[in-house]
Amino acid sequence: MNIIDLAVNTITQGLIYALLSYAVYITYKILDFPDLTVDGSFPLGAAITAVLLTNNVNPYLTLLVALAFGALAGLVTGFIHVRLNIRALLAGIITMTGLFSINLQIAGSNLIVDRTIDTIFTSGIFNVLFGNIPLIYRKLVITLIIALAFKLILDLYFKTKNGLLLRAVGDNDLVVTMLAKDKGTVKIIGLTIANALVALSGSIVCQEQRSFSSTMGTGQVVFGLATVIMGTTIFKRFGFVKGTTAVLVGSIVYKACIQVALTLGLPANLLKLVTSILFLVILVYGNYQQKTTKVVSKNARA
Amino acid sequence: MLELKNITKIYNPGLVTEMCLFDDFNLTIEDGQFVSIVGSNGSGKTSLLNIICGNIPIEQGEIIINGKNIVKMPEHKRHNSIGRVYQNSSMGSCPNLTILENLSLADHKGKTFGLSWALNKSRIDYYKEQLSSLGLGLEDKLHVKLGALSGGQRQAVSLIMSTLTPIDFLILDEHTAALDPKTAETIMILTDKIVREKKLTAMMVTHNLRYAAEYGDRILMMDKGNIILDRSGKEKESTSIDDLLNIFTKISIECGN
Structure with a gap:
């Protein structure tokens, strides 16, 4: 593969996984809910897609079916967390583990x-x-259209009453209660939307690489978190950049980092190790940047 | 009308730390009354408000609002007729949303949050009018995030948010306690204006005896889960702050505070 093809392929990967990053943006950044369901709902989308495609179901219809099942997975996590009162992390782990068998x-x-x-x-x-x-190149164009379309849809959604309520519940859920709305229901809606996106991402990945493996979900939530934190950290100083744009770029940059590491001769077996180290670096950098901006603003006031 | 009948509230039932706060507690509040509630720490003032709002369960008793027992109604549904402002100014609003977004949310209370646009441009003038009545210059900061405002400004916005749509009851939980004296005064005057204009039934917990005497139509003093003083009408008019302070000191000495 020449360098241009490699670059195109990497960007395509970033664009497909951007859907997953949007999802983690919704759960982690907006709802303040570290949702581990992702590691299960991503391969769920891929599994459904692989089976349906093999049975000659229309690939577009397949996308919708994957989306619906992903939504269902999110609904289950939401139900476990909200109605059965299980902590966020544990609720996600329960669904994720169950999904592995499913x-x-x-x-x-x-x-x-x-x-x-x-x-x-x-x-x-x-x-x-x-x-x-x-x-x-066709793959690049198509994934670009999909990634931008969903970015647009989400941006518009956040401006609706329902979307604003979703943002409010992560910001201060007491306000939602005072608006006479059940904060739990709002959280469930958020998790449902997010996991629908994750499964859709899994479905497109499966269509792109023409395979499903039961372990393809491992580390996806870390990838999502890394892109969200990286994206929002990079763009923090530009207040006008939307969160969805930030994570879209974050997703591409992240895939590029991994690709560079692989091209430089990193054994594929070490991929997850690199992923987790990269995530750690991003977190530490995020902390460091937060500290420095605080100092700057203090000096500015003085 | 708000009625509390035979309320029993026990904290940590069955444990060594078991503590019975309310035992057969009764209280009736008439429509349109502005009730001030004073009392030392741990006397049950905030618990009383929490019981009415539904964020702590009770062991026994009835809470009747407009003839309907709401004991089994979940907290969020009770807020259809209740507005609440907390002591902590960060509790009543969303810090990462702008003033406009916060007000738009509050403006939509009681309706469905569907997929129509959240911000209604035709309401902006109304919001500005509400904000300018505060005299804090917030009408020019509609697009500023709430988190960037001072505690007093946020509390003012919280107060407007909680009373933007029609409600019957306004619950004020030491809502001026964390503010500087001047801002506290501004918020208190605004509270009084809103309560009178909208003919709300208000319950205000405060440690400021002057506010309690000045703004309340009725003063309740609580001690260990009991109402030890309940004055309204002429009786309340003749109660001075010194009187209140004397009774307060007496119960405090008894408690060993």
Whole structure:
């Protein structure tokens, strides 16, 4: 693979995973809920997709089915947390662990989607529009459209009454109670939306790489958290940049970092180790930056 | 009308730290009354407000609002007719949302939060009018995040937020206690104006005996879960701050405070 193809491929990866980053942005940044369901709902989307594609279901319909099942996974975590009063982390772990078996149950085992089977990249509306572009660039264009479309939808959603209530519940849930609304229901809505996005991301990944593996969810929540924290840290000084834009860029930058490490000869087995170290570095840097900005603002006042 | 009947509240039941705060507690508050509640720490003032709002459960008794027993109603539903302002000014608003967003949320209380736009441009003039009545210059800061305001400013916005839509009861939990004397005065005058204009039934817990005497139509003094003084009408008019202070000192000495 030449360097340009490699770059295009990396950006494409970043764009697909941006959907997952949006989701973690919603749960972690807006709801203040560290949602570990992601590690289970991501492969859930992929498992459903692999099975449906293999059974010749329309790839676009497959996206919708994955979305719906992801939403269901989020609903379960929300229900466990809110109605059964289980702590956020534990609620996520419970659903995630359960999903591991469910995913294997759905897919049977690790699956490969045959080359002859159409995906969203090779059929339907996207094929009509971009069919004459080489596949690798076509993937870039299509994933860019999807990532931007969902960014736009989320940005618009946050401006609706429902979206504002969601932002309020993470900011100060007492206010939501005082608005005579059940804060628990609002949290469940947020988790449902987020995990729908995660499964959608998993579905597109599966369509892109034509495979499902039961362990593909491992570390996805860390990836999501890293991109959210990296994105929002980088763009903190530019107040006007939307959170969704920040995590979209964060997702691409993160994938690029990993790709560079791999290109420089990092053994693939060490990938998760690098992921976690990179995450740690980002967290520490975030703390450091917070401290320095505080000092600056103090000096500015004095 | 708000009625509390035979309320029993026990903290940590069954444990060695078990503490019975209210035992067969009764209280009736008429519509439109501004009730000041004073009393030493631990006398049950805030517990009383929490019981009415529903964020602590009770062991026994009835809470009747407008003829309906609301004991089993969840906290958030009770807030359909209740507005509350807390002592901590950061509790009544969302710090990362702008003043405009906070007011838009409050303005929509009681309705469905659907997918229509949250910010209604035609209401902005109304919000500005409400804010300018504070005299804090907040009407020009609609797009400033609440977290960037001072405690007094945030408390003022909290007060407006809690009374923006029609409610019956306003619960004030030491809402001026954390403010500087001048801001406290401003907030207190504003509170009084809102309560009178909107004909609200208000319950105000305060440690400021002057505010209690000056603004309340009725003064309650609490001690160890009992109402030891209840004055309204002419009786309240003739009660001076010194009288209150004397009784207060007496119960404090008995408690060993």
